[in-house]
Each structure stands twice: as structure tokens, then as C-alpha cells.
Amino acid sequence: MSFICKKCNRSFKRNCDLKKHLKRKVPCDTDLSNIGKIIDQKIEEKMINYRKEFEELMYQKMEELKKFISPQINNNYEIEDIDEEDETIDSQFTFIEVCAGGGGLSSGFIKAGFKPLLLNDMVQSCCDTLEKNHPNTNIICDSLLNLDLTEYKHKVDVLMGGVPCQSFSHAGSRKGLEDERGDLILKFKNLIDIVEPKIFLIENVAGLKSHNKGKTFKRVIENLSSCGKYDIKYDILNSVDYNVPQKRKRMIIIGVLKSLKKEYQWPKKCEKQLVLRDVLLDVPDSEGSQYSETKKKVLDLVPQGGCWVDLPEDIQKEYMGKSYFSGGGKRGIARRLSMDEPSLTIMCTPQQKQTERCHPTETRPFTIRESARIQTFPDDYIFCGSVSQQYKQIGNAVPVEFARHIALSVKNILENNE
Numbered sequence: 001m002s003f004i005c006k007k008c009n010r011s012f013k014r015n016c017d018l019k020k021h022l023k024r025k026v027p028c029d030t031d032l033s034n035i036g037k038i039i040d041q042k043i044e045e046k047m048i049n050y051r052k053e054f055e056e057l058m059y060q061k062m063e064e065l066k067k068f069i070s071p072q073i074n075n076n077y078e079i080e081d082i083d084e085e086d087e088t089i090d091s092q093f094t095f096i097e098v099c100a101g102g103g104g105l106s107s108g109f110i111k112a113g114f115k116p117l118l119l120n121d122m123v124q125s126c127c128d129t130l131e132k133n134h135p136n137t138n139i140i141c142d143s144l145l146n147l148d149l150t151e152y153k154h155k156v157d158v159l160m161g162g163v164p165c166q167s168f169s170h171a172g173s174r175k176g177l178e179d180e181r182g183d184l185i186l187k188f189k190n191l192i193d194i195v196e197p198k199i200f201l202i203e204n205v206a207g208l209k210s211h212n213k214g215k216t217f218k219r220v221i222e223n224l225s226s227c228g229k230y231d232i233k234y235d236i237l238n239s240v241d242y243n244v245p246q247k248r249k250r251m252i253i254i255g256v257l258k259s260l261k262k263e264y265q266w267p268k269k270c271e272k273q274l275v276l277r278d279v280l281l282d283v284p285d286s287e288g289s290q291y292s293e294t295k296k297k298v299l300d301l302v303p304q305g306g307c308w309v310d311l312p313e314d315i316q317k318e319y320m321g322k323s324y325f326s327g328g329g330k331r332g333i334a335r336r337l338s339m340d341e342p343s344l345t346i347m348c349t350p351q352q353k354q355t356e357r358c359h360p361t362e363t364r365p366f367t368i369r370e371s372a373r374i375q376t377f378p379d380d381y382i383f384c385g386s387v388s389q390q391y392k393q394i395g396n397a398v399p400v401e402f403a404r405h406i407a408l409s410v411k412n413i414l415e416n417n418e
């Protein structure tokens with residue numbers, strides 16, 4: 001008696017031999033091409049597993065390497081950002097920033113290879129943040145009105161300032177230059193005259209352009225141009241065009257020393273726009289403010305990307321109060337952001353009724369680390385002060401990635417001038 005395999009017709013004397021044959025890793029088949037396919041499939045499965053293991057190992061090694069190398073180069077330098085074309089770690093182009101806040105603009109410049117000579121702000125918690133993240137830099141905690149920069153004459157590549165914008169902001173009082181803070185931009189001009197940097201840069205809110213029917217801006221530009229030594233360009237740029245998952249428009253004014261004979265080119269927009277899903281999925285835990293129970297109940301009813309218009313009418317009226325009858329857009333009220341869109345501009349206080357930015361999938365404001373991610377600060381950037389001071393530093397900042405793109409465009413002029 002023999003035992004025959006039904007698949008390949010092989011005969012066996014003993015049943016146990018047939019059973020062994022049937023348990024083979026590569027099963028038998030009469031059709032050779034089928035056997036080939038089965039073998040290919042098995043190999044592919046193995047390869048997928050090996051590839052996964054290999055990628056995991058690579059990722060772990062990269063993380064280890066990053067932790068090891070990062071502190072030696074620069075607190076904020078991230079390995080994945082190394083790009084031979086535009087990142088030069090040892091470039092010694094220098095800058096001074098006044099009104100530096102929590103350091104968004106300066107971090108972008110440092111990432112692009114610039115060296116800070118002096119950072120200034122008049123608020124202690126901002127200076128603590130700057131000191132923590134840039135321990136070897138000269139930090140001066142004082143009003144820019146008291147700064148003496150004479151020792152830096154002709155020794156600085158870029159002098160820049162995020163001079164206060166509240167007085168021009170659409171969200172602020174719009175008193176313009178009559179407001180004491182408004183005139184700090186004009187004071188900045190004195191520093192340009194003293195230092196005579198190769199390039200100066202001012203960042204401000206987009207509303208500066210239209211304030212007082214454009215008269216304020218005209219006065220600022222006339223003042224900056226008065227010494228006749230700089231070619232001045234200005235534009236309103238949107239951070240969302242520069243690898244930042246946030247719509248945030250800022251007025252950027254750049255002056256280039258005429259004697260350099262260089263024309264400044266604005267940074268090129270990136271092809272792809274990031275959305276919240278790109279930055280919100282693996283954020284480290286951190287502190288953050290919460291909504292009141294009443295507010296939470298209302299916002300629970302709003303879908304992703306929605307706002308007050310998505311609420312039942314009776315709740316709309318109750319929540320909006322007088323604003324309900326005043327008409328107009330106001331889509332910022334009871335606003336929940338969407339994972340599939342960039343964030344709206346991150347503000348200094350996370351809970352403002354007119355400019356709500358509720359987390360897309362949970363009913364709460366963004367935490368400190370989430371807000372920092374949206375402003376493209378690295379996760380290891382430390383913010384000092386109370387939670388509300390930290391929110392303020394983040395909300396006031398120029399997004400780091402946006403600043404890095406500007407820094408690279410500035411570097412273009414300096415490099416070609418060496």
C-alpha cells in the first residue's frame with residue numbers, strides 16, 4: 001500500500017512520511033510556476049519584516065546620534081534639518097536682535113547658521129527663556145531705549161527687531177505712532193544709525209501697512225530711509241508658505257546697505273503647505289489652559305473646521321450675546337480648527353472669544369507644546385515663566401521655520417559679498 005500526495009502525485013510508503021511531506025514550509029505543487037510564486041511570496045514576507053526591523057533600528061540610532069550631537073552643535077539644531085545647500089553650522093555671520101521675545105526669530109537665524117551677539121527684551125521671563133536656550137549669548141534685559149550699541153559699530157551683519165506691534169495690530173487699539181510703543185519702531189532707527197549693520201530687518205504685524213490709511217507705514221518707511229544708506233524692501237509674507245502649519249501674516253521690512261550693491265530676493269515659497277495633522281499627532285505632554293464647563297459644552301457641539309454658525313440657533317444667540325445681532329463674519333467665535341488645514345494665527349492667550357482656536361479632536365485649547373509645535377519651535381526649546389507668560393512668548397513669536405527661510409535669503413546676500 002502507498003500513500004499519495006494529491007497535489008504532486010508523489011507516493012510514500014508510510015502515512016507518516018506523507019504527513020511530513022504535507023507539512024513542508026514550501027508546499028508541493030504540480031505546477032512549477034505556482035511553486036515559484038509561493039517562494040517569491042514567502043521571500044517578500046520575510047523582506048518586509050526585515051525592512052521594518054531595519055527601519056526601526058535606523059530610527060533608534062538616529063535618535064541616539066541626535067541626542068549625542070545636538071548639544072555639541074547648538075541647542076536647537078536638528079539633524080534632519082541638515083541640508084548641505086543652506087545650512088552652514090560654522091558660518092559666522094552675526095546678528096543682534098532687540099525686542100527678541102521668546103526667541104522665534106533668533107532661533108530661525110541660529111538654525112540657518114547665524115551667531116547671535118546680543119539678544120534683548122525688557123521682560124524678565126523672555127530673557128530667562130533666551131538665556132536657557134542660548135546660554136553663551138549676551139542677553140540684556142532692559143528697554144531698547146537704554147541700549148548702548150556703540151561698541152558694535154560696523155561689527156554686525158544683521159540688526160533686527162521684533163519691535164512691539166500691539167499699537168498697530170488689528171487686534172489692538174490701533175493708536176499707531178501716538179501710542180508710546182508705536183514709536184519704538186522709530187527708536188530702532190537710531191540703533192541702525194549707531195551700528196550701521198550690513199542688513200537690518202524689522203518684523204511687525206500685517207496691519208501696520210493699512211493703519212491710519214497707510215499714513216503710519218509711510219512715516220515709518222520715510223524715517224528708515226532718511227539716512228539714504230539702505231535699499232529698503234518690504235512685503236507681507238504668510239508663514240504657511242514656508243513650512244509652517246499656520247496661517248500667520250507678518251510685515252517684513254528689510255534694509256540692505258547700498259554699498260553692498262546687492263538686491264535682496266524674498267525667500268521662495270515652499271511647494272507643499274503643512275496642516276495640523278503633520279504636527280499634532282505625537283506632541284509631548286505639557287501644561288495648558290482649560291475651558292470652563294459651560295464653554296466646553298458649547299464647543300463640544302462644533303465640528304472640526306466649524307464655528308458658531310454650526311451651533312443650534314438658541315445656543316448661537318446665548319453664546320454670542322450682542323455679537324449675534326451685530327452681523328459680519330467673525331468666524332473666529334467658537335472656532336474649532338481642523339486636522340486637515342493649517343492652524344489660524346496662534347495668539348498670546350489661548351482662550352479669546354473672538355479668536356478661538358479649539359483643538360481639532362479634543363475640546364480644549366492647545367497646550368504649550370502644541371502651540372510651540374504650530375510655531376515650529378523644536379520640542380526641546382524651553383519656555384520660562386508662568387503658563388500665561390509662556391503662551392505669550394509663543395503667541396508673539398515669529399515661527400522658527402519662517403524665520404529660518406528669511407535668514408537663508410539674507411545669508412544669500414552676505415555670502416555672495418564675502
Ligand SMILES: C[S@@+](CC[C@H](N)C(=O)[O-])C[C@H]1O[C@@H](n2cnc3c(N)ncnc32)[C@H](O)[C@@H]1O
Nearest residue numbers: 099100101102103104105122143144162397398
Ligand atoms: C512681537 S514680540 C517679539 C517676538 C520675537 N521677534 C520672536 O520671534 O519671538 C515683541 C517683544 O518686544 C518686547 N518689548 C516691548 N517693548 C520693549 C522695549 N522698550 N525694549 C525691549 N523690548 C521690548 C516685548 O516684551 C515682546 O517680547
